[in-house]
Amino acid sequence: MGDISRIQKRPVTDQDAENITRVEELAYELKVEAVMTKEPSTVTPETSMLETLNLFRQIRISGAPVVNNHELLGIISIEDLIRSLQENDLSSPVSKYMSSTILTIHGSDPVIEALKLFVNSHKGRLPVLDQDNQLIGIITKGDITSGILKALQKDYHAEEIKRYRASHLFEDINSDRSSLILRYNIKQGDFIHGGSASSAIKSALLRLGATPQMARRTGIAVYEAEMNLIIHSTNGGVIRVEIEPHQISINISDDGPGIEDIELAMRPGYSTATETVRELGFGAGMGLVNIKRCVDSMRLESVFGKGTNLRLKIFLQSEETVGEASGSNKET
Amino acid sequence: MNVKDLITLIDGHLYNPSANLDREVKGGCGADLMSDVLASIQPEAVLLTGLCNPQVIRTSMMADVAAVIIVRGKTPPKETIDLASQEELALISSPFGMFELCGRLHRAGLPSLERAVGDEPCSCDE
Known part of the structure; x- marks a missing residue:
C-alpha cells in the first residue's frame, strides 16, 4: 500500500x-x-x-x-x-x-x-x-x-451508441421545428486559439451525421469568419450556429469597428490587415470570397463604427440531412 | 503514397510520432497564405508551407489535409506541435525549400491537389 x-x-x-x-x-x-x-x-x-x-x-x-x-x-x-x-x-x-x-x-x-x-x-x-x-x-x-478487454469493448460500444444517438438527434424529438444551437465567443487577437470554434463546429456536424464534404464546407466558411473576428473586430464577437436537419444557419456578429465599404471588402485580394497578420498567413483579402464560395447564401451587413453581422446558410439535400436517419451516408 | 513514404522522400523530421503514418496522401498543395490553402486545396493532400504557427494545423483540419510539411527546416513552435499531436495530424519538417520539395513529390508521382482559380463555383465542395 x-x-x-x-x-x-x-x-x-x-x-x-x-x-x-x-x-x-x-x-x-x-x-x-x-x-x-x-x-x-x-x-x-x-x-x-x-x-x-x-x-x-x-x-x-x-x-x-x-x-x-x-x-x-x-x-x-x-x-x-x-x-x-x-x-x-x-x-x-x-x-x-x-x-x-x-x-x-x-x-x-x-x-x-x-x-x-x-x-x-x-x-x-x-x-x-x-x-x-x-x-x-x-x-x-x-x-x-x-x-480489461471486456471493459474496453463496453466503452467502445457505449461510444457507438452515443454516435448513433447524435446522428438521430432530431428524430427522437417531437416538435414542429427542432434545431440545435451552438454559440462560441471569440476573443480579439487570440491567434493561438483561432480556429478552435470552427474545429468544434466541424466535429459536431460530423457527429450529427453530416457528410465529410458538408462538414468541410461549413468548417472552412466558419474558420475564415472566425479569423476575421480575431483579426478585425474591436472586442471580439460571437459565432452562432443553428443546425436543423435540412439547413445550417450561421450568424457571426461583432460590435465594431464595422466595414467602411462592403463592396470593396468583397473584392478578391482587397485587405486591410496589418503586416503582423499577413505574416501569420492571413489577410490575403480572400476571406469573404472564400466564405461566399462555400455557402449557399451569404448576407453581410455592416455599419461603420457600429459593427458587422454576417449571415450564412448552407442547405442540405434530402440524402445528407443531419440528426435524422433519412440520410444515406451515416457510416460515421 | 503514405505519410511514412513521404517522410523518407524528403529527409523529413516528424514532430509527432503518434500521428497515423499509414494515412494515404493523394496529392500535394504548396502555399503560405492560409486563405489560398482554404480556397484551393482538395481533401487528403499534403500541405507544404513556410508558415509554422498553429493556424497551419487549424487550416489543415478544416481542409482535411493528410500531412503538413514545414519547408526550409524551420522549427515550429510548441503550440503548433501540441495542436498537431492533439489532432493526430503528421507534422513534418524538411531541410529543403518549397520548389525542391514540390519537385521531389511531383516526380515521385504525387499530383497537384491545388485547384486553379475559377474552375468551379465552390472549390471546397469536393
Missing part, C-alpha cells in the same frame, strides 16, 4: 493526465471481484494429488485454493503437481505439496493492487476474500486481461 499513497501524493500534471491510457484508468477503476473467477473449484488438504491432477485436467485450470471448512489453508498449483510427479508420489495428499504461504486480495480492491502483487510475488493466482475473509473467488493475470 506504500506504493499507492506515493502515487496519490505526487501532483499529476496535465501532461501526465494526457498520457494515462484507458487501460491504466481501468486498472484503477475495475474491482477485483468484477474480473475474478467466482466460486472456484477447491480441494481439501486430504484430496490426493492424483484427484487434483484429474480435476485440473477436467476443468482446465492450473491451480486451486485448498480449503477446510471454509477456511483457506493454501494454494495447490500445477507446479506442485509436477513436483509430486517427479517424486512419483501422486497418492500423497494435497497438504504435502501445497504452498501455505498465502497472498490474498480483497474483492473490493482495485485490479491494480492484484497486478502489483503478481509482479512482486511471481505468484500465478491469488485467492480473493470478502470483508469477512471468506473465500469468494480466485484471480489470475488472464482474468485481469480478459476483464
Whole structure:
C-alpha cells in the first residue's frame, strides 16, 4: 500500500493526465471481484494429488485454493503437481505439496493492487476474500486481461451508441421545428486559439451525421469568419450556429469597428490587415470570397463604427440531412 | 503514397510520432497564405508551407489535409506541435525549400491537389 499513497501524493500534471491510457484508468477503476473467477473449484488438504491432477485436467485450470471448512489453508498449483510427479508420489495428499504461504486480495480492491502483487510475488493466482475473509473467488493475470478487454469493448460500444444517438438527434424529438444551437465567443487577437470554434463546429456536424464534404464546407466558411473576428473586430464577437436537419444557419456578429465599404471588402485580394497578420498567413483579402464560395447564401451587413453581422446558410439535400436517419451516408 | 513514404522522400523530421503514418496522401498543395490553402486545396493532400504557427494545423483540419510539411527546416513552435499531436495530424519538417520539395513529390508521382482559380463555383465542395 506504500506504493499507492506515493502515487496519490505526487501532483499529476496535465501532461501526465494526457498520457494515462484507458487501460491504466481501468486498472484503477475495475474491482477485483468484477474480473475474478467466482466460486472456484477447491480441494481439501486430504484430496490426493492424483484427484487434483484429474480435476485440473477436467476443468482446465492450473491451480486451486485448498480449503477446510471454509477456511483457506493454501494454494495447490500445477507446479506442485509436477513436483509430486517427479517424486512419483501422486497418492500423497494435497497438504504435502501445497504452498501455505498465502497472498490474498480483497474483492473490493482495485485490479491494480492484484497486478502489483503478481509482479512482486511471481505468484500465478491469488485467492480473493470478502470483508469477512471468506473465500469468494480466485484471480489470475488472464482474468485481469480478459476483464480489461471486456471493459474496453463496453466503452467502445457505449461510444457507438452515443454516435448513433447524435446522428438521430432530431428524430427522437417531437416538435414542429427542432434545431440545435451552438454559440462560441471569440476573443480579439487570440491567434493561438483561432480556429478552435470552427474545429468544434466541424466535429459536431460530423457527429450529427453530416457528410465529410458538408462538414468541410461549413468548417472552412466558419474558420475564415472566425479569423476575421480575431483579426478585425474591436472586442471580439460571437459565432452562432443553428443546425436543423435540412439547413445550417450561421450568424457571426461583432460590435465594431464595422466595414467602411462592403463592396470593396468583397473584392478578391482587397485587405486591410496589418503586416503582423499577413505574416501569420492571413489577410490575403480572400476571406469573404472564400466564405461566399462555400455557402449557399451569404448576407453581410455592416455599419461603420457600429459593427458587422454576417449571415450564412448552407442547405442540405434530402440524402445528407443531419440528426435524422433519412440520410444515406451515416457510416460515421 | 503514405505519410511514412513521404517522410523518407524528403529527409523529413516528424514532430509527432503518434500521428497515423499509414494515412494515404493523394496529392500535394504548396502555399503560405492560409486563405489560398482554404480556397484551393482538395481533401487528403499534403500541405507544404513556410508558415509554422498553429493556424497551419487549424487550416489543415478544416481542409482535411493528410500531412503538413514545414519547408526550409524551420522549427515550429510548441503550440503548433501540441495542436498537431492533439489532432493526430503528421507534422513534418524538411531541410529543403518549397520548389525542391514540390519537385521531389511531383516526380515521385504525387499530383497537384491545388485547384486553379475559377474552375468551379465552390472549390471546397469536393
